Amino acid sequence: MGAIATSPSSSAWFFFSVRGAAAGEELRFELRGYSNQLTLFNKYDHRPVVRAIPLRPSFERLRSPAAVLPPDADAFHTLTFRHTVEAAEQTVFFAFTYPYPLERVRNVLGALERARPDNGATLVVHGQHQLRGLVVGVAENLAEYHYDH
Secondary structure, three states: OOEEEEEEEOOOOEEEEOOOOOOEEEEEEEEEEOOOOOOHHHHOOOOOOEEEEOOOEEEEEEOOOOOOEEOOOOOOOOEEEEEOOOOOOOOEEOOOOOOOOHHHHHHHHHHHHOOOOOOOOEEEHHHHHHHHHHHHOOOHHHHHOOEEO
């Protein structure tokens, strides 16, 4: 089974699911209108993630390589990848990389709020880079985060 999706503008993130494929069926995807990430996929072997409910409830990297094809006539790239369905009656989810549920972000921010000094200080998080570090590093070292008075 093959699927082709076209974006009217350049895209990098994706998340979608497939249902109804037979066990052993190979799914082939072409995501057209993809951003120029030739190096990430073709040189550094980045692979999208997949999970199959109920057999594999956690995301893992695809076993087969993905590739970004050179631009087409509209100057858009195409991301291609394949996946073989392991069992019938599954819903198979695909994403650019491991999704991070909003509930988890809320839990991490709640933990930081509970850990802040009890002197009326306000927790301030600046920018996406710090938020990414905050989410990943919260259990490792709360001291590295800044509290404004």
